[in-house]
Amino acid sequence: xxxxxxxxxxxxxxxxxxxxxxxxxxxxxxxxxxxxxxxxxxxxxxxxxxxxxxxxxxxxxxxxxxxxxxxxxxxxxxxxxxxxxxxxxxxxxxxxxxxxxxxxxxxxxxxxxxxxxxxxxxxxxxxxxxxxxxxxxxxxxxxxxxxxxxxxxxxxxxxxxxxxxxxxxxxxxxxxxxxxxxxxxxxxxxxxxxxxxxxxxxxxxxxxxxxxxxxxxxxxxxxxxxxxxxxxxxxxxxxxxxxxxxxxxxxxxxxxxxxxxxxxxxxxxxxxxxxxxxxxxxxxxxx
Amino acid sequence: xxxxxxxxxxxxxxxxxxxxxxxxxxxxxxxxxxxxxxxxxxxxxxxxxxxxxxxxxxxxxxxxxxxxxxxxxxxxxxxxxxxxxxxxxxxxxxxxxxxxxxxxxxxxxxxxxxxxxxxxxxxxxxxxxxxxxxxxxxxxxxxxxxxxxxxxxxxxxxxxxxxxxxxxxxxxxxxxxxxxxxxxxxxxxxxxxxxxxxxxxxxxxxxxxxxxxxxxxxxxxxxxxxxxxxxxxxxxxxxxxxxxxxxxxxxxxxxxxxxxxxxxxxxxxxxxxxxxxxxxxxxxxxxxxxxxxxxxxxxxxxxxxxxxxxxxxxxxxx
Numbered sequence: 269x270x271x272x273x274x275x276x277x278x279x280x281x282x283x284x285x286x287x288x289x290x291x292x293x294x295x296x297x298x299x300x301x302x303x304x305x306x307x308x309x310x311x312x313x314x315x316x317x318x319x320x321x322x323x324x325x326x327x328x329x330x331x332x333x334x335x336x337x338x339x340x341x342x343x344x345x346x347x348x349x350x351x352x353x354x355x356x357x358x359x360x361x362x363x364x365x366x367x368x369x370x371x372x373x374x375x376x377x378x379x380x381x382x383x384x385x386x387x388x389x390x391x392x393x394x395x396x397x398x399x400x401x402x403x404x405x406x407x408x409x410x411x412x413x414x415x416x417x418x419x420x421x422x423x424x425x426x427x428x429x430x431x432x433x434x435x436x437x438x439x440x441x442x443x444x445x446x447x448x449x450x451x452x453x454x455x456x457x458x459x460x461x462x463x464x465x466x467x468x469x470x471x472x473x474x475x476x477x478x479x480x481x482x483x484x485x486x487x488x489x490x491x492x493x494x495x496x497x498x499x500x501x502x503x504x505x506x507x508x509x510x511x512x513x514x515x516x517x518x519x520x521x522x523x524x525x526x527x528x529x530x531x532x533x534x535x536x537x538x539x540x541x542x543x544x545x546x547x548x549x550x551x552x553x554x555x
Numbered sequence: 556x557x558x559x560x561x562x563x564x565x566x567x568x569x570x571x572x573x574x575x576x577x578x579x580x581x582x583x584x585x586x587x588x589x590x591x592x593x594x595x596x597x598x599x600x601x602x603x604x605x606x607x608x609x610x611x612x613x614x615x616x617x618x619x620x621x622x623x624x625x626x627x628x629x630x631x632x633x634x635x636x637x638x639x640x641x642x643x644x645x646x647x648x649x650x651x652x653x654x655x656x657x658x659x660x661x662x663x664x665x666x667x668x669x670x671x672x673x674x675x676x677x678x679x680x681x682x683x684x685x686x687x688x689x690x691x692x693x694x695x696x697x698x699x700x701x702x703x704x705x706x707x708x709x710x711x712x713x714x715x716x717x718x719x720x721x722x723x724x725x726x727x728x729x730x731x732x733x734x735x736x737x738x739x740x741x742x743x744x745x746x747x748x749x750x751x752x753x754x755x756x757x758x759x760x761x762x763x764x765x766x767x768x769x770x771x772x773x774x775x776x777x778x779x780x781x782x783x784x785x786x787x788x789x790x791x792x793x794x795x796x797x798x799x800x801x802x803x804x805x806x807x808x809x810x811x812x813x814x815x816x817x818x819x820x821x822x823x824x825x826x827x828x829x830x831x832x833x834x835x836x837x838x839x840x841x842x843x844x845x846x847x848x849x850x851x852x853x854x855x856x857x858x859x860x861x862x863x864x865x866x867x868x869x870x871x872x873x
Binding site for chain 1: 586612620623624625626643644646647649652654655656657659661663669670673674675676679715718719728793
């Protein structure tokens with residue numbers, strides 16, 4: 269097995285042995301269980317005259333509540349990725365764990381790629397597993413399934429991967445705590461900058477709008493989150509938001525358009541750049 | 556074509572096999588304004604046990620990390636087993652026990668060794684025997700399946716030593732290999748080093764435990780403040796004789812005159828002359844008697860590495 273795959277396997281094995289996967293599994297089952305119960309309650313809600321809500325209103329309510337629940341899921345995934353990636357390299361340098369490994373015929377790039385790959389696999393598997401479970405629970409409780417479930421899972425996973433990549437890059441130079449905290453703050457700032465950009469769109473203020481654009485380029489987590497939102501919205505809701513014009517676009521929990529192809533192309537390039545910078549940075553690091 | 560490549564590779568290996576285990580030329584490392592290693596030039600022949608001595612902070616660990624490619628030299632060059640520093644091929648035949656030894660707490664001893672077998676890389680068919688042999692060598696056979704998190708520091712150091720021995724390497728770096736071991740463990744390490752030397756493995760031993768080095772090393776270099784202040788075989792370094800004379804009736808002026816016999820350690824009623832040739836002992840005794848001194852005991856002994864080490868550091872201070 270090539271060294272980068274050995275390192276990737278070791279990263280996955282560590283998460284498993286340290287019971288991180290078990291903790292995430294239990295928490296996910298709890299959240300999905302509670303949210304299924306909550307979603308089920310929507311179907312029992314009645315109007316003032318005692319009649320149940322019509323199906324299109326149930327779908328609208330469910331889609332909006334699903335966006336909030338998914339925001340929490342994607343947040344947990346992004347935070348976990350940042351917190352786990354932050355110390356991924358720095359902690360092993362500080363403890364001396366990497367000394368004996370790097371004295372083997374192993375390139376530093378293989379260590380970086382292996383660790384990224386191992387954690388990326390965990391992020392992707394968790395996004396696919398937890399997301400599918402939540403969607404199945406919502407479908408069971410309300411009969412509502414978002415229009416683009418696969419895209420939704422891909423966007424949520426990709427958002428987690430951006431935080432993982434940023435945390436890993438910082439981890440090649442900074443201590444685990446510092447790297448993790450910076451990645452978390454960057455994620456929140458990117459989200460706020462996205463909201464500022466929305467406000468700029470609503471007010472038709474180019475300067476504010478540019479804040480959103482630049483933040484999506486520097487850290488594409490918020491841009492990917494918007495893609496996830498779009499994948500969850502029913503067509504009727506999108507049409508209604510579009511009808512509102514620029515005001516309809518000024519909402520951090522709504523999206524009137526899918527992410528443009530140019531942005532998705534940039535996301536791929538961003539991952540390549542982040543990984544390359546991580547390799548170059550770690551290669552120059554004195555151990 | 557493939558045959559030609561194989562022949563070339565074989566020829567290259569044969570050339571490499573005749574080269575020293577370690578060779579450095581003016582290897583230097585600076586951290587900002589601090590010079591951690593200043594122009595290290597040395598050669599460690601194949602199959603020798605080489606002791607790299609020095610006080611704490613002298614630059615010993617920096618030298619090892621430079622040789623293993625963990626640090627980048629500020630200037631100078633070096634070769635391991637005939638290959639330039641950082642060469643991946645050379646690392647296949649090298650073992651390393653770091654001073655800061657730490658292994659995955661969530662793996663068992665066997666799993667850590669299997670990981671190193673895989674990264675070394677050794678043929679999978681040989682792993683079981685390799686792991687069994689090194690666990691036996693370092694005395695951890697009965698803890699093979701226990702998690703490293705339950706190991707004491709000494710046991711972790713033994714495990715690290717075991718990992719360094721996997722695959723019968725041509726060169727082994729041991730950085731303070733007994734720092735966490737009890738006297739029994741230290742004895743075991745000396746036996747392991749002797750075993751490595753017997754099978755032709757070169758050992759680069761970083762240590763400040765002089766008695767340990769004295770017992771196992773063929774050749775030593777003493778480093779202080781980043782510079783090598785002495786090097787050679789053990790016989791070269793310890794050629795002098797130390798003589799302790801118990802005496803009374805000498806005034807200070809007489810004691811000062813006696814310094815002409817060599818470095819004098821004056822402890823009142825006891826004078827110790829280090830690096831004094833054995834054939835000058837009668838002359839020393841005559842001189843003391845001529846000065847009116849009363850001699851109670853003359854005890855010549857061979858200079859120890861500790862005597863020589865302290866003397867070198869003292870000379871360096873001057």
